[in-house]
Amino acid sequence: MANYSTNEFKGGLKIMLDGEPCNILENEYVKPGKGQAFNRVKIRKLISGKVLEKTFRSGESVEGADVMDTELAYLYTDGEFYHFMNNDTFEQIAADEKAVGDNVKWLVENDVCTITLWNGSPITVTPPNFVELEITETDPGLKGDTAGTGGKPATLSTGAVVRVPLFVQTGEVIRVDTRSGEYVSRVQK
């Protein structure tokens, strides 16, 4: 993988730091009139998800990270691995539990997810922003309550638990925002 000098730094560039692939979020060139030049960089570590700040001497070079995002459809899990497929080439890739992490609760068959590959192996799985899932269990709500004050917990088919309005019932399919984990609407079947 190529090395990048600080002059090439910009948001979105993938570099290696402490043996972990990272994404540059922000890069600021700082140089006092008479002083040494530095790059102050905000970085997200792609495996741990940690965000940190790092200072580089201007002109320093760092190793690039072979990281790419690919759009793949979720197929199934065999209990150990989660299998995804490229809908154009039919090529399949298996992600382990670590790569899927908490997002396992948003995996819906045939939904297209963003899989981040590092050296060809999946390191993170990002579900679509919105998914549709069936409620498997929730307390029966009060009839006539449409205001949705407070709401109640509902368990979905994947095991995810979200707060829903009182009028939403077991067996219904709802739309959820995976970034916030919040209920959006009911889905007409």
Add this chain to the structure above:
Amino acid sequence: MQQWQPTTSHQNRVARANLLRTIRAFFCQRDVLEVETPTLSQGTVTDEHLDAFATDFYYGSTGKPVSLFLQTSPEYAMKRLLCADSGAIYQISKAFRHEGEGRWHNPEFTMLEWYRPGFSHVELMAEVDALLIATLDTEPADKISYQQAFIDVLGLDPLTATNHALDDKMRCCGIDINAPETLSIDSKLQLLFGQAIEPIIGRERPCFVYGFPASQAALARINPEDKRIADRFEVYFQGAELANGFYELCAPDEQRRRFAQDNEKRRAAGLPTKPIDEYFLSALEAGLPDCAGVALGIDRLLMIKVGARHIQDVINFPVSRA
């Protein structure tokens, strides 16, 4: 290809024209003479962390090619005018620095530089403040010494701090850099200043910081009462380092010594040494009147004036489109 277009708005171009008019009126009223000096020079700055663009001149009277440097500021040539009894002078010119671009940086930029014979840096600070009031309509500026700023914000005396104390403080401030022990004390001070002090000074009104460590004197004289500091000041406002001024060093011997020291530092750092401007040193030998001078970045001043986030918003064609 949309890259041919300017990165500025028409509104910002008008603001620049108005700003330049205000500045010229300010100096006209104060009887400071506008001058021009060459942007190409045979000598250049020796500072370890300042690099000039160089070019070759094939048509010199000696018949041999000569290296010419684009000025990093018009300082040496303007001081030669002062040595030739010009009296108070100012210049609005392009300055060039061979370094990176960023939110506050373009390698080619517009600089306002002026000199006041008979002024100390204290009197000049008052005049810079008056210019900021005239151009940005600011409240009168705050003033704090470099030492006091470090003590107030970081609880650290920059004039006596050891390398160890600076390393500790950098860690406390979250400055994560490889091999911090190889940085000079001045670079550590500058990193701390940029990370911890700059963000909190000069928010509401400009802030003058004066009395820089003698090791960062550049072309300022050393303070006669406290040899640890130089009579140098900088102006910070809304996150920008706006201006840098000196009670000017007049002694030719000391000036030559500082140039040689700079080149020594360059050699030690594995950087090429730079030719010393002998015209400038000869002028100092003829006698530079007691004076103070300051350089102010016009693009940054304009950024603040129009509320621009990036220097590209006020420079028609930044280096990436030059």
